[in-house]
Amino acid sequence: MTVNGTYAYLKSAWTVTLLGGFLGLASSAYAQQAAQNPPPSTSEHESATEAQPPASDTRIRVQANVVTAPVTVINSKGDYVFDLQQKDFEVLDNGVRQKIEQFSLEQRPLAAVIVVEANGTSEPLLGEVRPLGPVFSNLMLGPQGQAAVVTYGDQIRTVQDFTQNGDELETVLRKVEARGGSQHLNDALTQAITMLESQPKDDRRIIVAFSDGHDVGSRTTKEEVVQRALNAGITIYGLGFSQTRSMLTKQPKAPPQNTLAANNALPAPPNMPQTPSNVENNWDNGANLPIVPLFLASGELIRSVVAKDPLEFYAGYTGGLSYGAWSKKPMQDELNKIADEIQSQYEIAYVPHAPDNNGFHRIEVHVDRSGVKVRTRAGYFLGGAGSNPAQ
Structure with a gap:
């Protein structure tokens, strides 16, 4: 296959x-010879100078x-x-x-960043994310793993730096709150990538993103997200929020006095409200990236140019999966699948x-x-x- x-x-x-071994042998031979035939009296400076090996290429570098x-x-x-x-x-x-x-079942320590969309759109669905801390700490990370949490709404926030403490992780996720209305998914993923790049190079690196899959107004392009993730050895997994479900469950609120202040994303064209449909139409499927086959969570194999949303796109390029908003299963079930996969992979080098x-x-x-x-x-x-x- x-x-x-x-x-x-x-x-x-x-x-x-090889320098260390060479010096060890040279010093031993020199000491024996000196004990048998003491050298004539010289100054300390002259003795030290004579004992130094010549400055030559004594190191072999393999690139x-x-x-x-x-x-x-x-x-x-x-x-x-x-x-x-x-x-x-x-x-x-x-x-x-x-x-x-090199070949083995994956046993490297895991470094994970949990990215959560925490804005007005996702607010009704955050209740599904808040109880998921034990899945990360007990099933995914293992005894040597560590995780951090990044949220994005009015701004990108690192609400928890890397920790191995499961209680800390669970507490932070339980307290995630929605702020603002921005949808800067790419910028949030870039923040997560930057954090993972600072972790030990031998760690497995993953991002688990809870998001509706839309990006509006990010400074980071999709090409930059893909290139940086691939070259940093990061696998991206997505768990999608349903905007339709969000609108059905969201409690009505009075509109803010200044609607622009509640949304830091780029504005829609004149006389066109920013709706889920026209946001999705802005997705161009990474025209500047090489076209490759991508696996979907359904098991289907598609061309990257027909990916429906950014999370599906990023997961496919980096070897992960994105469980979209179409899934009828509880979010915890999908996260359990991701945890099982991470513990079931082979490592090839x-x-x-x-x-x-x-x-x-x-x-x-x-x-x-x-x-x-x-x-x-x-x-x-x-x-x-x-x-x-x-x-």
Whole structure:
């Protein structure tokens, strides 16, 4: 079975240092010789100078880019497949077969940022998010994992920095409140990416975003979100709010005195109110990004240019899933699925044969077993504007 995917978590500059061993041997030999044949009297400065090794190239540096990709394998029943071996996998980088250098079930510590849309649109649905702290602390993070919380409404707020304390995380989520009416999803995701970039490079990095999937007025483009997430080794998962459900459950309020003050997003065209329908029509499906197949939560495989909303788009490129507002299941059930997936992935690492080829590198993973679906990240970027692979 073949799947595209991407994740390029690039670690570089391995240094193999032989200097320490060389000095140890040299010092031992010198000490023995000195004990047998004491040197003539000299000044301390002259002795120190003679003992120093010459300034020569005594270090061997090996430069290598290691690409690490988390891989999810699901059988025809929708169950995760755990019994695969390294020989069952084939990895292609831009169509070229690669040698797998590392293979295992994912066991790395997890660093997660929980992004919550907390504005007037999502306010009636925040009650579904507030009780979810135990799912993160007990099922997803594990004993070594840590999570932070970012909300966006009137502004982007880091309401909880990274913590391993489950009680702190649960308390913060229970107290999430709606503020303002902005929908700066891209800017909130960028804040989450920046926070994850500061975490240990060996950690798995994920974003779980609770949002209606719309972005209005962000300074960050969708291309920037995708490139930074891919090159930082971040997988994005989405849990969608339903705007229709929100409008049906929302309690009517008196309009504010100044409607512009309640919405920091870019205004709609003249004489056109900003509604869910015309917001969705502003989505252009990332015309400047390479077109790749994306997996949906339904199991369907689509082209990236027909993705319906940003969360579906970002999840597909980074190897995650987005459970949209169409889902009739409770949000906790969908979050449980994400937690199960994170604990059921394989980790594959390889060194690309042509690491200096700038541009987008597409990753494809094949598994030698019939009836399975394989999902990983779409690729990674090297060189060019906006490219800064994690190192």
